[in-house]
Amino acid sequence: MQSKDMNRVLYINLTKRATSVERRGDLFDEYLGGTGVAIKLLEEECPRGIDPLSADNSIIFAVGPLSALYPSASKTVAMFKSPLTGNLGESHCGGRSAMAIKFAGYGAIVIKGASDIPVYLAIHGDDIHFRDASSIWGVEAQTVGRILREVEPGSGVRSIIRIGSAGEKQVRYACAVCETYRHFGRLGLGAVMGSKNLKALVISADKSLELPKAKRKDYKKVYDELQGVVVKTDAMEKYHDLGTAGKIYDLNKIGGMAYKNLESGQAPEEIARELAGENFAEKVLSRRVSCAHCPVGCIHLASLREMYEPGYYFKTSIIPYDNETIYSLGFMLGMTKVEDYLRLIDVVDRRGMDAISTGVILAWATEAYEKGLITKEHTDGLELRWGDVQVYSEAIRKIVRMPTEFYRDLARGVEHASSVYGGQDYALAFGGNEMPEYHTGIACYLNNLAGARHSHLDSAGYDLDQKLLGKEFTLEEVVEKLLKEEEWRQILSSLVVCFFARKVYTPAVIPKALDAIGVKGWTSEKLEELGREIHRAKMNFKFREGFNLDTIRIPKRIFEVPTPHGLLKEEELRKALAIYKERIGSG
Amino acid sequence: MECMFACSRRVGRGGFDKSAIFVRSAGGMEHGFVIVVCRACENPPCAKVCPTDALREREGGGVILDEDKCIGCGNCAEACIMGAIFWDDEKNKPIVCKYCGNCTNYCVHDVISLVEAEAGA
Numbered sequence: 001m002q003s004k005d006m007n008r009v010l011y012i013n014l015t016k017r018a019t020s021v022e023r024r025g026d027l028f029d030e031y032l033g034g035t036g037v038a039i040k041l042l043e044e045e046c047p048r049g050i051d052p053l054s055a056d057n058s059i060i061f062a063v064g065p066l067s068a069l070y071p072s073a074s075k076t077v078a079m080f081k082s083p084l085t086g087n088l089g090e091s092h093c094g095g096r097s098a099m100a101i102k103f104a105g106y107g108a109i110v111i112k113g114a115s116d117i118p119v120y121l122a123i124h125g126d127d128i129h130f131r132d133a134s135s136i137w138g139v140e141a142q143t144v145g146r147i148l149r150e151v152e153p154g155s156g157v158r159s160i161i162r163i164g165s166a167g168e169k170q171v172r173y174a175c176a177v178c179e180t181y182r183h184f185g186r187l188g189l190g191a192v193m194g195s196k197n198l199k200a201l202v203i204s205a206d207k208s209l210e211l212p213k214a215k216r217k218d219y220k221k222v223y224d225e226l227q228g229v230v231v232k233t234d235a236m237e238k239y240h241d242l243g244t245a246g247k248i249y250d251l252n253k254i255g256g257m258a259y260k261n262l263e264s265g266q267a268p269e270e271i272a273r274e275l276a277g278e279n280f281a282e283k284v285l286s287r288r289v290s291c292a293h294c295p296v297g298c299i300h301l302a303s304l305r306e307m308y309e310p311g312y313y314f315k316t317s318i319i320p321y322d323n324e325t326i327y328s329l330g331f332m333l334g335m336t337k338v339e340d341y342l343r344l345i346d347v348v349d350r351r352g353m354d355a356i357s358t359g360v361i362l363a364w365a366t367e368a369y370e371k372g373l374i375t376k377e378h379t380d381g382l383e384l385r386w387g388d389v390q391v392y393s394e395a396i397r398k399i400v401r402m403p404t405e406f407y408r409d410l411a412r413g414v415e416h417a418s419s420v421y422g423g424q425d426y427a428l429a430f431g432g433n434e435m436p437e438y439h440t441g442i443a444c445y446l447n448n449l450a451g452a453r454h455s456h457l458d459s460a461g462y463d464l465d466q467k468l469l470g471k472e473f474t475l476e477e478v479v480e481k482l483l484k485e486e487e488w489r490q491i492l493s494s495l496v497v498c499f500f501a502r503k504v505y506t507p508a509v510i511p512k513a514l515d516a517i518g519v520k521g522w523t524s525e526k527l528e529e530l531g532r533e534i535h536r537a538k539m540n541f542k543f544r545e546g547f548n549l550d551t552i553r554i555p556k557r558i559f560e561v562p563t564p565h566g567l568l569k570e571e572e573l574r575k576a577l578a579i580y581k582e583r584i585g586s587g
Numbered sequence: 588m589e590c591m592f593a594c595s596r597r598v599g600r601g602g603f604d605k606s607a608i609f610v611r612s613a614g615g616m617e618h619g620f621v622i623v624v625c626r627a628c629e630n631p632p633c634a635k636v637c638p639t640d641a642l643r644e645r646e647g648g649g650v651i652l653d654e655d656k657c658i659g660c661g662n663c664a665e666a667c668i669m670g671a672i673f674w675d676d677e678k679n680k681p682i683v684c685k686y687c688g689n690c691t692n693y694c695v696h697d698v699i700s701l702v703e704a705e706a707g708a
Contacts, residue, residue: 069601071589099588103602146615156604156611180616208602210597216599223596232696289616292588295695301617318617517601 006065006209009041010106010128012121013200014196015055015113015128021106024321028107034496035090036534037108038079039541042088043148048544052083052188052196053170055114060093061101062108063207065519068099069209070500071227076101077297077493079227082187083195084172084357084413085432087545088538089187089436090452092162094498095179100159103205111276114198120162122152125206127219133199140164141177141352143229144200154204162200163190164352166400170194171411173434177349181299181320182291185354185434188454211341211517226513229504230295239298240288241502244323245277254268254469254564256440256462257327259550260334261363261426262557265439267331275330280321287318291498296427298322304342316529319346324455327437333366334386348392356454358399360434361414361503366425378406378421411498415553426554428442439558441465441565443478445573449552450580451486452538456499469564475576479583483535491527539584549581590622590690590699597689607673607684622699625649625671625684628705633663633672633683640685648704649686657681 007028027037038060044059059080066073076097082089083268101109104125111121118133133331136144141164148160159178166174167190174190175183184190193199239244248316259267262518266272273279287302289416290296305316307549319342330341348355362384368374369384376383380403402408409417414434418427428435430445436454438444443461451458459482468478488507489499497505505513507524514522560571594606603609608624627648634642634650641656643665659679664672673682688701 068592102678148674149615156609206601206604208600208604211599211601213599219599220596287619289620290588293692295589297696 003455006102006105007107008105009108009110010123012111012120013107013113013127014111014115014130014198017115019128024107027252028065031530031534032063032253032366032491032494033067033107034075034077034494035079035538036494036530037064038062038077038090039534039537041108041110042079042081045112046081050081052081052086052089052192055112055196055576057081057192057195059111059189059192059196060108061111062099063098063101063106064495065514065517066495066497068102068293069517070223070293070497070513072195072294072296072495074294075097075493075496075498076184077496078184078189079544080187080192082432083170083191084188085547087431087539087547088452089189089192090538091175091184091186091189092457092493092496093176093178093184094294095159095182096157096292097159097161097178097182097203098496100154100157100205100291103157103207104203105207106455109203111196111198114195118197118199120148120150120200120202121198123201123203124152124154125204133197138165140350142180142350144216144546145177145180148200148202152204154202156478157206158202158204160200160202160353163193163198164350166351166353167191167194169400169402169411170354171400172413172416173354175354177352181289181301183279183354183551185190186353186356186457201530204330209517210349214517215518222509222513222516226504226509227295230501233247233503234421239296241278242281243288243298243300243321245280245321245326248276248323248326249273249276249278251438251513252331252438254466255562256438256564257329257331258428258435258437258439259331259366261332261360261368262428262439264559271331271334271336272497274336275326275341277323284321284342294498294501296498296500297435302338302342304339304346306339306343317342317346318356319349321345324437325355325359328356330359331357331489332363333392335389336387338389339523340389342378343389344392344396347396351396353396353557354398354434356436357413357434358396360428361399361410361417362395364414364418364423364427365410367426368418368421369374371423373422374406378404380404380407404510409462411422411490416564428555428557430554431552438462438562439563441469441563442475442568442573442576443482444574445554445558445568446482446580447555449573449577450482450549452542457489459483459489465563465565475572475579479576479579483580483583487531487535487542488528490531490538493535536584549577550576589693589695593690593693597687604680607671607682607685608690609673610671612660623670624699625686626669627686627704628649632666632668636662636666641706642681645686647686650683652681652683654678654680678691 020226050056120133122129162314255265284302430448447461591603
C-alpha cells in the first residue's frame with residue numbers, strides 16, 4: 001500500500017482507549033518533522049507544571065521527511081516532560097523505529113492519558129490495538145521483545161519499543177528499549193511509559209512512499225551522492241571498525257575521562273588498555289549491526305561466555321557495548337575487566353535503565369559510602385566498592401526493587417539522593433541529569449549545563465574542547481560556537497538524520513535531498529533560521545517548567561580535577577553561562 | 588536493509604513493499620540476520636505450480652513473470668519454501684527477483700553479490 005501523506009499524526013488516548021488521526025501539514029511544512037514538530041506537539045499536549053509521572057504527561061514520537069528515505073536517516077525523536085529533571089525530556093533512538101513509524105504511515109505518534117491495567121499498543125499501519133499486557137508486566141525488556149515477536153505480525157519491518165522492571169517501578173532514569181540493543185536512553189521515557197501502564201509498542205510498516213515521477217532521477221542522484229559520502233568518508237570507518245568505543249583510549253590519554261566518580265580525569269594505563277575499543281574488538285566483539293537504512297553498522301555486540309554452574313554449564317550472552325556506557329559503568333565504577341563491565345551492562349539493560357545515569361549514581365554512592373555518609377543500613381547490607389561487579393549488580397537490582405528508603409532515593413537520581421544524604425560536591429549531575437563521559441574543559445560543561453540532553457546529542461562541547469587545545473580563545477567564542485552547533489543540530493534531528501552522519505548532511509545538500517522527494521522551498525539560510533527557532537522553543541519549554549541558568553547547581557568536583565585545559569574555574573564557567581543566557585535572550 | 592530499499596528505489600518507491608529481497612533477524616538481533624532472496628533454483632517450484640504459465644524459467648537462472656498471464660492465485664508464493672516470492676498487494680501479483688544486481692551495489696559490508704553460477708554446481 002502506498003501512503004500519500006506522511007504528515008499524519010496518530011493520537012492515542014490510553015485513558016479512553018481511543019485513537020484518532022489528524023493531518024498536521026501545518027506543523028510538518030513549517031518545522032520539517034522530528035525535534036521541530038515534537039516540541040510543537042509537546043507545547044500543545046503538555047500543560048504547564050504537571051507531574052511528569054501523571055496521566056497528564058504526553059509522549060511524542062516523531063520522524064521526519066528524510067526518515068527511511070536516505071542513508072543514515074534512521075532515528076526517531078521522543079519528547080515528553082522528564083521525570084528526572086522536571087523539564088524537557090528528549091531522547092533519540094534508531095533501530096527500526098523510524099522506518100516502522102514512517103511506513104506505518106505516520107509522521108508522529110502522540111500518547112496521552114494512562115491505562116488502568118497494563119497494556120501494550122500494537123500499531124500495524126492503520127490497524128491499532130490496545131492489548132492486555134498483564135502477563136508480560138514484570139518481565140525483562142529482552143524477554144518482552146521475544147514474546148511480542150512471536151505473537152505480533154510484521155517480522156523484519158517492525159519496531160518493538162518496551163520497558164523493563166525499572167520503567168514499571170518508575171525509576172526516574174528508566175529507559176525504553178528498542179530492538180533489544182537500542183534505547184531511548186536518557187531522561188526517563190521508560191518511567192513515563194511505566195506511569196501510563198504502557199509496557200510496549202509494536203509498530204509495523206505496511207506502506208511505502210511513491211516518489212514524484214519528475215524527481216526520480218534527482219532522488220537517485222542525491223541518494224547515491226549521500227551514500228558515497230557516508231560510505232567513503234572517515235565517518236563510516238570510525239563508527240564501523242571499533243565503533244564509538246574507538247576513542248576511549250585517546251580520551252583517557254589526554255586526561256579527559258572521568259574515572260571513579262571523577263577522582264581523576266584519567267584511569268591508570270592498564271585500565272585504559274583493558275577498556276579500550278581495541279581490546280573489546282579483539283576479545284569479545286561478535287557482531288556489528290546497523291539501524292534500518294543505515295550503511296554504517298556502528299552497533300557493536302559482544303559475546304560473553306560464562307559458566308553459570310560447575311559441570312560445564314555454559315551460557316553465551318550477546319551484550320551491546322559503546323563509548324558512553326564504557327565510561328559510566330566501566331571507568332566511573334572502577335571496573336578492571338571487560339567481562340565485568342559487560343556483566344553490569346547486561347543487568348542494567350534487562351531492567352531497562354539509562355546506563356549513564358545508573359553508573360554516575362552508583363559512583364556517587366560508592367564515594368559517599370567510603371566517606372561514611374551512607375552505611376550498610378542504608379544499602380541493605382551491601383558494601384559498595386570500586387570494581388566489585390557482584391555488589392554493583394545487586395545494587396542495581398535493589399534500585400529497582402527499592403527495599404529501603406535509600407534505594408527509593410537512588411531511583412530518583414543523584415541530584416535528589418545527594419540532597420538527602422549530602423555529598424553534593426561530588427554528585428555529578430547537571431540540571432538534574434547525570435553527567436556524560438567527558439571532562440575535557442569548559443565547553444563540555446557548558447554543554448551539560450545548557451544543552452537538552454548530553455554531549456554529542458546537544459552541541460558536542462567535548463569536541464570543541466579538544467579542538468581548542470593549545471589555542472587562545474574567548475568565552476564569547478566558545479558560547480557562540482556551541483550555540484551555533486546546537487542550533488544546527490535541531491535541523492539534523494528534525495529531518496531526522498543520525499548525528500553520526502552530521503558531516504554528510506550539510507546545509508548545501510539538505511535542500512537538494514528534500515527537493516528530490518518533493519519537499520520544496522528550503523534553502524540553507526531558511527534551515528539555519530529554523531534551527532534557531534526550534535532551539536528557542538525547546539529552551540522556552542525548559543524555562544516554562546522552571547529551569548534556571550542562574551541557580552543551576554554546579555558540583556565542585558569538576559573544578560578540583562585538572563581537565564586537558566588545566567583546572568576549570570567556577571567563575572569562568574558562570575561567566576560563560578551568563579553570556580549564553582544573554583545570547584539566547586530569555587530565561 | 589540497504590538492499591531492500593535499493594530494490595524498491597528501482598520502481599521509484601521509498602520503502603520496501605516492491606522489494607524482491609528481504610532482511611529479517613533470525614529470531615531477534617542477537618542471532619544475526621537472514622537475507623531472503625531468490626536463489627535461482629534449478630527446476631523452480633514456483634514456475635512448476637503456475638497454472639497459467641505466467642512464470643517461466645529465466646535463462647541464466649531465476650524466473651520471469653508475464654504479468655498479463657498472471658491471475659494472482661498465489662500458488663508460486665506458497666510453493667517457494669524459501670519465502671523468496673514476495674507479493675505486490677496493489678497489483679495482486681508476485682514480485683520476483685530480476686537479477687539486476689542493484690541491491691548488491693548498496694551492500695557495503697560485502698554480504699551479498701551477484702555471481703554467475705554454473706548449472707548443477
